[in-house]
Amino acid sequence: MGMKGILRVVPKEEYLLPGNPSCPGCPASLGLRYLLKALGGKAILVIPASCTSIIVGPYPFSSLRVPVLNIAFAAAASTAAGISEALKVKGKEGIQVVVWAGDGGTADIGLQALSGAAERNSDILYVCYDNEAYMNTGIQRSSLTPYGAWTTTTPKGKVEEKKNLPMIVAEHKVPYVATASVGYPIDLILKVRKAIKYRGFKYIHLHAPCPYGWRFPANKTVEVAKLAVKTGIWVLYEIENGKFRLTSLSSSLIDPSKRLPVNKYLKLQGRFKHLSEEDISRIQERVNTMWDELMRLVKES
Numbered sequence: 001m002g003m004k005g006i007l008r009v010v011p012k013e014e015y016l017l018p019g020n021p022s023c024p025g026c027p028a029s030l031g032l033r034y035l036l037k038a039l040g041g042k043a044i045l046v047i048p049a050s051c052t053s054i055i056v057g058p059y060p061f062s063s064l065r066v067p068v069l070n071i072a073f074a075a076a077a078s079t080a081a082g083i084s085e086a087l088k089v090k091g092k093e094g095i096q097v098v099v100w101a102g103d104g105g106t107a108d109i110g111l112q113a114l115s116g117a118a119e120r121n122s123d124i125l126y127v128c129y130d131n132e133a134y135m136n137t138g139i140q141r142s143s144l145t146p147y148g149a150w151t152t153t154t155p156k157g158k159v160e161e162k163k164n165l166p167m168i169v170a171e172h173k174v175p176y177v178a179t180a181s182v183g184y185p186i187d188l189i190l191k192v193r194k195a196i197k198y199r200g201f202k203y204i205h206l207h208a209p210c211p212y213g214w215r216f217p218a219n220k221t222v223e224v225a226k227l228a229v230k231t232g233i234w235v236l237y238e239i240e241n242g243k244f245r246l247t248s249l250s251s252s253l254i255d256p257s258k259r260l261p262v263n264k265y266l267k268l269q270g271r272f273k274h275l276s277e278e279d280i281s282r283i284q285e286r287v288n289t290m291w292d293e294l295m296r297l298v299k300e301s
Contacts, residue, residue, distance in 0.1 A: 020063035025218030027208035038192035081122035183225025215270025
């Protein structure tokens with residue numbers, strides 16, 4: 001896509017204000033900036049306890065030019081569903097109710113509310129920015145922390161695999177589920193705009209490499225995010241009314257020879273520096289198996 005095409009997709013208007021207290025290279029603020037541009041600022045954000053609670057800033061100030069409700073860890077999806085119903089009662093249209101939550105507030109503490117809202121097909125957009133640990137409280141592991149990753153509660157590396165949350169949400173038979181990456185903003189913006197065309201529950205799972213928690217330089221966020229996709233560790237796809245489709249760069253990675261080895265991604269991150277060759281081989285094998293499973297879904301769709 002040329003520069004003119006990019007400018008048509010990405011509005012100039014900013015809704016995340018400069019001077020906010022996010023860390024250098026923060027993927028949460030980067031993803032939030034793109035999200036609000038995609039929505040044209042016509043949104044109400046519901047934010048459970050997370051790094052974004054800090055980024056937004058202390059009341060009565062805010063770093064965002066949209067209404068924000070900071071809510072308890074477990075209650076984001078149910079609160080958003082309530083706001084959505086209230087807007088309907090008041091006859092207000094064209095306002096997107098969006099949950100913007102981290103992996104802990106989505107896959108762990110907030111999973112019950114997420115599942116409930118998805119099962120009821122509540123008319124909200126839920127975005128999980130996945131930095132793969134509880135970063136705001138000290139880099140503790142979550143169920144979305146990948147195998148082998150160091151955290152303060154897994155000092156020798158996590159021994160469990162990462163939970164496949166987008167597919168769990170898809171099992172609720174909601175209209176739209178997608179994955180995205182802060183390294184590919186056009187893909188993210190287009191998916192947000194597609195999602196909000198649907199009435200009902202929409203879910204986007206955003207890969208968000210964190211320099212602080214993943215132990216890489218702050219100027220490498222986008223590079224790490226892109227390597228996750230190029231190695232096949234992070235897959236860009238969407239499930240639209242039950243139909244699975246690979247999107248963007250992911251479609252070229254169907255050919256295993258076009259995927260970079262996983263070590264290209266792992267070696268940039270201090271959280272993986274303790275991994276043995278056996279560990280790396282296990283991760284590579286898991287990626288290869290995952291892509292075999294994805295090809296089955298492609299054929300079925």
